Amino acid sequence: MTRYFEVLMNRLFTVFSGIVLAASAAAAQPPPQGPVGTAQGLQRSYAQTKNNITLSAEKMPEADYFFKPTPDIRGYGQLWAHVADAQFGQCSGAKGVPNPRQGQPSFEALTTKAEIVKAVADSFAFCDDVFSSLTDASAAEMISNGRGGQQSRVVALLGVLGHDSEMYGIGTVYLRLKGQIPPSTELFMRGRGAAGGGQRGDGRGRQ
Numbered sequence: 001m002t003r004y005f006e007v008l009m010n011r012l013f014t015v016f017s018g019i020v021l022a023a024s025a026a027a028a029q030p031p032p033q034g035p036v037g038t039a040q041g042l043q044r045s046y047a048q049t050k051n052n053i054t055l056s057a058e059k060m061p062e063a064d065y066f067f068k069p070t071p072d073i074r075g076y077g078q079l080w081a082h083v084a085d086a087q088f089g090q091c092s093g094a095k096g097v098p099n100p101r102q103g104q105p106s107f108e109a110l111t112t113k114a115e116i117v118k119a120v121a122d123s124f125a126f127c128d129d130v131f132s133s134l135t136d137a138s139a140a141e142m143i144s145n146g147r148g149g150q151q152s153r154v155v156a157l158l159g160v161l162g163h164d165s166e167m168y169g170i171g172t173v174y175l176r177l178k179g180q181i182p183p184s185t186e187l188f189m190r191g192r193g194a195a196g197g198g199q200r201g202d203g204r205g206r207q
Contacts, residue, residue, distance in 0.1 A: 039134040042157055046131045048184075049164045050124050053083060055183035056171045057120045064178050065113045074108070076174045077116045081107035083167050084116070087123035087160065093146050094156040095130045127160065 036044070057080040060067070066075035074082065084107045092099040107119040139154040172182040181189075 037136045038139045038154060039136050042134060042139065042154065042161070043131050045161050046127075046157075049161055049168065052168050052183050053080065053164055053171075054120060054124065056080065056168060056175070057117050059180060059183065060113075060175065060178065062113045065116075067174060067178060069174065069177055076171065077110070077113060078108045079167055079171050079174070080120050081110055081116050083164060084119040084123035086163055087127050090156065090160045090163070091123075091127040091130050094143065094153055094160070096143060100126070131157065 057077075060076050065077045068075045085101070088101040089099050107116065110116050110119065134153075134157070139152065139157070141153050142150045143153050143156060145151040145156070168184075172185075175182050
């Protein structure tokens with residue numbers, strides 16, 4: 001049980017780190033009005049995460065799409081293929097439905113950018129409604145954790161966001177190694193009026 005909570009706390013730390021990043025990227029936007037509950041907080045974090053990962057999957061040029069910083073880790077495209085695999089599994093649990101990808105080959109076997117971009121889009125389409133329909137009450141409902149026990153739906157959805165944020169953070173390193181600016185950084189730069197100001201890195205890697 002102790003190990004389980006260690007893993008959970010690591011995931012929570014990753015999620016909240018991602019939320020801080022999202023807040024920084026939205027610095028130029030007006031502050032939200034009124035209190036933010038559990039469901040609304042998760043929905044906002046999901047929207048930001050979806051944007052970051054979708055743009056990351058699209059951003060790297062085809063020629064560098066399977067770039068590996070070292071031979072023993074996933075290629076760039078495989079990062080997002082892994083996200084797509086994971087989201088089908090995680091969101092099916094949160095929705096209480098069978099994983100529609102069960103028994104099918106991993107998306108990591110895909111060999112083109114277009115196929116992986118589509119897989120990512122399909123996985124987000126599958127996850128969208130579990131976040132959009134969320135209420136504070138439904139977030140607190142107990143659901144199966146897939147291991148014979150139970151957890152609240154909010155824990156399952158934090159798992160989605162935590163894993164996505166972890167993979168996005170890894171992906172930013174690949175992008176930087178290829179001279180690309182990560183999507184969240186571009187958004188932050190635009191918010192500060194830097195995108196057209198001739199600063200270092202402006203406009204690199206835009207397709």
